[in-house]
Amino acid sequence: MSDLLVVPDAERVAATVVAGFRDVVDFPQPGVVFKDITPLLADARAFATVVEALAALARASGASAVAGIEARGxxxxxxxxxxxxxxxxxxxxxxxxxxxxxxxxxALEYGTAALELSAGTVGAGERVLVVDDVLATGGTARAACELLEEAGAQVVALAVLLELAPLGGRPRLGDRPVVALHTQT
Structure with a gap:
């Protein structure tokens, strides 16, 4: 499926993503470099560019819904x-x-957490595109996908603005397709 999911105007979208992120060193704790999307959100044109790219992926994937991971997702x-x-x-x-x-x-790269989904939100067999801002270690994305699958959905793909490839998140998602608007190597 991910081979079929192509971001329209991918180079322009990737450049928009790169320009829209800023690094915040030692947040939320020492040793972590937080990828902040506030500049992207504050720029109406950049925000519209990534939203349209994600909408195009949702349409192309045949999704019946889009799930967002709290908070930036x-x-x-x-x-x-x-x-x-x-x-x-x-x-x-x-x-x-x-x-x-x-x-x-x-597990997070800097601790542990939990995700929740309202019971009854998802109908059996529904196709969902999962969206988040960053794919780092893959813990959050994997938990979200597993939660949605437990609820009866089929995850058609995970779409993220930025993939931090050196942190190895993609392999932790198994055979779920991943589409990153930009991958940092």
């Missing part, structure tokens, strides 16, 4: 879903949703 997935004419499913950090929820714990 929300900012990207919700407008992409709307632009593609699809529903949006929020995959939340633990404790943010009223019960009942499905829950998946996972």
């Amino acid at each position: 929300f900012m990207l997935a919700a407008p992409a879903a709307e632009r593609a004419g699809l529903g949006f499913w929020p995959v939340r950090k633990a404790g943010k949703l009223p019960a009942p929820v499905l829950r998946r714990e996972y």
